[in-house]
Amino acid sequence: MREYHTATIGDKKIGKDLPVLVQTMYDSAIPHDNDALQELLRRIGSLNAIGCDILRFSYPTSGDRKSFTWLCKNSPIPLVADIHFDYKLALDAIACGAHKIRINPGNIGARWKVDEVVKSAKDNNVAIRIGLNSGSLPKGDESMPILMSNTALEYLSWFEGLGFYNSVVSLKASDVETTYEANKLFASQSDYPLHLGVTEAGSVVSSVTRSTWALGRLLSMGIGNTLRISITGDIETEVQAGVELLRTLGLRKGGIRIVSCPRCGRHSFDSQGFLQSIEKELLTVQKDLTVAIMGCQVNGPGEAKNADIAITGIGRDIFLYEKGTLVRKVGLAEAREAVLEAVRNAE
Secondary structure (H helix, E strand, C coil), rough: CCCCCEEEEEEEEEEEECCEEEEEEECCCCCCCHHHHHHHHHHHHHHHHHCEEEEEEEEHHHHHHHHHHHHHCCCCCCEEEEEEHHHHHHHHHHCCCCEEEEECHHHHHCCHHHHHHHHHHCCCCCCEEEEEEEECCCCCCHHHHHHHHHHHHHHHHHHHHHCCCCEEEEECCCHEEEEHHHHHHHHHHHHCCCEEECCCCCCHHHHCCCCCCCHHHHHHHCCCECCCCCCCCCHHHHHHHHHHHHEEEEEEECCEEECCCCCCCCCCCCCCHHHHHHHHHCCCCCCEEEEEEEEECCCHHHHHHHEEEEEEEEEEEEEECCCEEEEEEEEHHHHHHHHHHHHCCCC
């Protein structure tokens, strides 16, 4: 029987037939003062509320030790330390209580340094992600996907030689097809969990498009256990994009499905502005509901029939529907709270 590896990251497990998890990476340095740490903890809670399962931090200096230890102890989701070049920083992050570390064994230094990190991770039940990008690989004559997969397999053999199996692999490139082919090849050769992502994918439109094309195909084949939509922008948007991809593929249930119309010359209600004012709050709701926000009388009533909750704006009059039935008309100033109240009361 084929053996399928799982990885344990804090209180999360990933592997075959387990839920695919969404990850992002904190977008600034770790703060040191108490007020900033408390604010960061609140932000982590907000990220978790909209669907973030794992959060990665850069750990470039041992000067972050005290703050990172506090975050690891208090975070509602597992935290990952991103390490480059210095194996001592990996050991330090493990001692802080990191639930996973991300390293590229090829840039840590001598083999014995990698072994020290692996031994410490094993002793402390910390997962290791072998993170390989197309720009940071050993030289070889193979095609990039083959070189990426073979390099990961070699590093895994190092780890297994030390009795360590709590591993995750990521094979990322800025080129979509390289990412796709490398992960597809690795999945045919190994059963270790894969973290998926297209690296340096650009702004929201380019990143979501490229990532959806690469990751969507892999996930639809059962390849991939965690993912990050890497966006040059807000990390909250990364989480939203990741969750939406999983929900679109039927790999995550629950949460609000938002239907909204694009703006056109018929609009007499600013559906775009209204969506921006309410979207973040809707995304924190874990009820399985469809909410439609429509800007005119052409598509609005029709969409309302297929939504759990819907509004259609005609001028300054906002019509609220529940399960396709018009329940009341409200003014523009009351519309936002009317929708949220309907969501809160929905069964």
